[in-house]
Amino acid sequence: MPENSAFEQWVHRRVGKAAGISSMEKDASRRSFYRVSDGTSSFVAMDSGRIPIDSWLDINNLLSSRGFPVPRILHCDSPAGWALMEDLGDCRLLDLPAPQYSERLDEALELLERMQRELTSAVCADSIAGRRHFTANFFMAELDHTLEHLFFRLLGVSSDEVTALQTHFRELCALAADGVRVFTHRDFHSANLMVSNGRLVMVDWQDARFGPPEYDLASLLRDSYIDCGTEWEALSRRFLSSTGRSNMFRVAAVACQRSLKAAGTFAFQYRAYEREDYLASLPRTLGYLGGYAQICPRLRGLVDSVYRVLDNCVNEIDLRGFREGRALIPVPVREGR
Numbered sequence: 001m002p003e004n005s006a007f008e009q010w011v012h013r014r015v016g017k018a019a020g021i022s023s024m025e026k027d028a029s030r031r032s033f034y035r036v037s038d039g040t041s042s043f044v045a046m047d048s049g050r051i052p053i054d055s056w057l058d059i060n061n062l063l064s065s066r067g068f069p070v071p072r073i074l075h076c077d078s079p080a081g082w083a084l085m086e087d088l089g090d091c092r093l094l095d096l097p098a099p100q101y102s103e104r105l106d107e108a109l110e111l112l113e114r115m116q117r118e119l120t121s122a123v124c125a126d127s128i129a130g131r132r133h134f135t136a137n138f139f140m141a142e143l144d145h146t147l148e149h150l151f152f153r154l155l156g157v158s159s160d161e162v163t164a165l166q167t168h169f170r171e172l173c174a175l176a177a178d179g180v181r182v183f184t185h186r187d188f189h190s191a192n193l194m195v196s197n198g199r200l201v202m203v204d205w206q207d208a209r210f211g212p213p214e215y216d217l218a219s220l221l222r223d224s225y226i227d228c229g230t231e232w233e234a235l236s237r238r239f240l241s242s243t244g245r246s247n248m249f250r251v252a253a254v255a256c257q258r259s260l261k262a263a264g265t266f267a268f269q270y271r272a273y274e275r276e277d278y279l280a281s282l283p284r285t286l287g288y289l290g291g292y293a294q295i296c297p298r299l300r301g302l303v304d305s306v307y308r309v310l311d312n313c314v315n316e317i318d319l320r321g322f323r324e325g326r327a328l329i330p331v332p333v334r335e336g337r
Contacts, residue, residue, distance in 0.1 A: 002034060007047045010082055011036055014075050015043060027204065028269055028278075035087065043074065044088070048081035056206035057083075062127040066118060069111070069201040088142040088201050094190035094225050101190075105220070105228065107200055108193055109239055112216050116243060119183035121210065129183065134211030139173035139257055146264025149203045154267050156315025165309070168302035169260070175298065176257040180245060188216035189223045213245045218255035222288050224262045224281040226320035233295075256303075259285050259292075270317075276330065283322040286310060290323075 002008045002021060012019060016038045024033040024044070032047045048056075057078060063070045093104050124130030147166060151157040157165075157330040185192075186207040194201045218238055221232040228235070236251050257272070263285050266278035293303040310319045318331050 002032070002047060004047055007045075007080070007082055010077060010080070011045050013086065014084055021045070028175050028210075028265060030273075036084070037299040042087040044071070044085050046083045046085070048083075051081060053078060053081050053206070055208075058128045059205050059208045062119075062124065062129060063202070063205060064122070068115065069199055070205065071201060071203065082288060088194040088196040088203070091195045092191055093193040093195060093200065094223075096195065101214075101226070102228075102231075104193075104195065104200060105235070108188075108220055109217075111200060111202075112188065112220065113242055115185070115216075115238065116182040116213055116245075121181075124183060124210070129208040130210065132209035133210060134177060134184070134215070136170075136173045136177035139176055139261075140170055140265065142252065142261040143169040143173065143257065145268065146260050148264075149271055150264050150267035151309065151313075153271060155309065155313040157309055161309060165305055168305055171231065172253065172257055172260075172299070172302055175211060175250075175253045177333045179212055179250060182213045182245070183211060184211040184215045186211070186215070188219045190220070190226050208227065212250070212254050213243065214251045214254035215258065218258045219250060221257065222255045224259070224266070224285040227284055249296045249298075252299060256289060256292040256296075256299055259288050260306075270330075279317065279330065282317075282319060283325045286319065286322050287325060 002023075003012075011021060011034070015036050019036050019038045021034045021036050029048075029051060031049065031051055034045045034047070036043045036045050038074055046053075047156055053076075054065060057073070057076060058247065060070050060073060064072075068143075071088055073083055073085045075084040076082065093101065093108065119129075121130060144166070147162050147169070151165060152159075152162050161325060185202065185205055186209060187204050188202075192202065192204040193202060221228060221235055233248070236248060240246055240248070240251070263282055266282055268286070269275040271276040287308060289303045293299040310322055314320065314331060316331055
């Protein structure tokens with residue numbers, strides 16, 4: 001049941017006093033979600049807590065007005081941060097068996113191509129998404145977060161080594177930020193694509209902005225939660241051939257930034273909220289880096305430096321088996337540490 005009684009009362013006023021409310025899993029933003037049933041229909045209620053939902057609403061309106069698949073919002077109290085929306089069920093792209101996953105992955109790539117083609121800067125001019133952009137400084141702020149929470153805090157990397165990594169990361173961010181700009185969902189991956197009534201539906205779009213055309217592609221095909229294997233390169237090349245906007249060197253560079261950013265998010269979720277489930281994605285995510293350096297030789301110095309750290313630094317976690325994808329177990333805290 002919701003901890004916020006005012007929120008619970010708000011839901012009951014819209015669905016009925018007899019409606020049942022059950023908790024759903026929180027997302028990384030710490031918003032709270034509940035499944036609400038009145039006996040005949042099911043809905044999802046969101047309590048964003050202290051997180052403003054203005055951008056969430058604004059970008060939902062942008063996407064829905066252009067016919068993109070997002071859940072219908074039935075009721076909303078923006079100042080309170082509450083919303084009642086369509087229930088999409090529990091099946092994500094991530095949850096599908098391999099044959100269905102591959103089929104839906106093609107559908108997701110078609111959806112991505114359509115977003116990049118139709119959501120132009122002119123179309124998005126009045127939306128929050130159209131006024132926000134990825135920049136080299138923005139990318140670097142994300143990687144500073146990774147340096148602090150993964151490398152410095154969890155792995156115990158020395159200040160000198162962190163500074164050396166920071167130099168590599170700045171060069172990466174300048175490379176990733178260069179080039180054309182398109183609409184980006186910003187978190188376009190298998191856990192944010194629901195399979196509902198035979199179609200893919202996007203969720204978690206509130207951070208959408210304009211950025212590299214490779215960003216959402218990397219999020220989907222170098223997904224931290226599921227590895228589509230060597231097929232990712234062929235799918236990337238097919239997408240690039242269709243859109244004509246980029247090349248594999250840039251895909252590798254942007255994917256490298258994205259993977260390092262994701263690793264920092266997983267480390268933070270573990271440190272701040274004791275979410276050990278996020279640690280399970282670290283070996284896969286960091287293992288991707290070697291492939292990026294093979295495609296884009298400019299990344300070799302960065303990847304070699306990161307891998308040296310992972311092979312030698314053990315503090316609160318032990319990542320030395322990341323190449324084999326071994327399950328990551330937090331290191332027991334020793335007395336006095």
